[in-house]
Amino acid sequence: xxxxxxxxxxxxxxxxxxxxxxxxxxxxxxxxxxxxxxxxxxxxxxxxxxxxxxxxxxxxxxxxxxxxxxxxxxxxxxxxxxxxxxxxxxxxxxxxxxxxxxxxxxxxxxxxxxxxxxxxxxxxxxxxxxxxxxxxxx
Amino acid sequence: xxxxxxxxxxxxxxxxxxxxxxxxxxxxxxxxxxxxxxxxxxxxxxxxxxxxxxxxxxxxxxxxxxxxxxxxxxxxxxxxxxxxxxxxxxxxxxxxxxxxxxxxxxxxxxxxxxxxxxxxxxxxxxxxxxxxxxxxxxxxxxxxxxxxxxxxxxx
Numbered sequence: 001x002x003x004x005x006x007x008x009x010x011x012x013x014x015x016x017x018x019x020x021x022x023x024x025x026x027x028x029x030x031x032x033x034x035x036x037x038x039x040x041x042x043x044x045x046x047x048x049x050x051x052x053x054x055x056x057x058x059x060x061x062x063x064x065x066x067x068x069x070x071x072x073x074x075x076x077x078x079x080x081x082x083x084x085x086x087x088x089x090x091x092x093x094x095x096x097x098x099x100x101x102x103x104x105x106x107x108x109x110x111x112x113x114x115x116x117x118x119x120x121x122x123x124x125x126x127x128x129x130x131x132x133x134x135x136x137x138x
Numbered sequence: 139x140x141x142x143x144x145x146x147x148x149x150x151x152x153x154x155x156x157x158x159x160x161x162x163x164x165x166x167x168x169x170x171x172x173x174x175x176x177x178x179x180x181x182x183x184x185x186x187x188x189x190x191x192x193x194x195x196x197x198x199x200x201x202x203x204x205x206x207x208x209x210x211x212x213x214x215x216x217x218x219x220x221x222x223x224x225x226x227x228x229x230x231x232x233x234x235x236x237x238x239x240x241x242x243x244x245x246x247x248x249x250x251x252x253x254x255x256x257x258x259x260x261x262x263x264x265x266x267x268x269x270x271x272x273x274x275x276x277x278x279x280x281x282x283x284x285x286x287x288x289x290x291x292x293x
Binding site for chain 1: 154157158207210211220221224225227228231232233234235236238239242243247249250251252
């Protein structure tokens, strides 16, 4: 198997910092390992939309990208996306969800999400999307 | 309740399980059964809302749940019930999400609720708000049998 490429670092040489939001501990662990192996830092994790907004606020401006699940209790990923983008219009959010319907994808993109990864996914897909989004100017 | 509704769930279950290296999945015949069913081991339940409403469950033995969770994480089997429940709940979420995406292409605007995983030896479930019957689809895998139950009504 070919060796997995690693994500670039920021212009100052430090690693990109990522917030993972998902209500499933299993998915948080899976994404945490993939992202860490790809050479970025998982700065924090959140289990629902409310926690995501609070953690984004707490770490601001220290988060370079947020991965957001859609179907979550308390506050879903679409609501959290709206609030995070209201706090920081430059926030880079990638939706990571099993709900890959056209309506969901369109709504998320219209609200400012940068990309959509459908579950289940492989590390190659995570690399491809994160590299694309992180390499664009904010 | 149309049998067509269960087909996207069976297709999604086969494809998601195979993507997680549960090498071969053989779906059995779909049958109609009483809605009240008794699960054994682990049951994952996901609500369905929108133009179609109801629920889907995935029943399996504790051993099957542990083996599939292990295949999903590519890690040795664990006895950590919270880890197994989280993995199997997410499996149900991914299968249901993919099935709902398939139904959306046929014009059904529906959504799913977060999954709930329950473990136990005699898990009985009844939902008086939905039809008294559900479609049942057995799925044979190398790790044991998974039973998919689906109860839906048109809103």
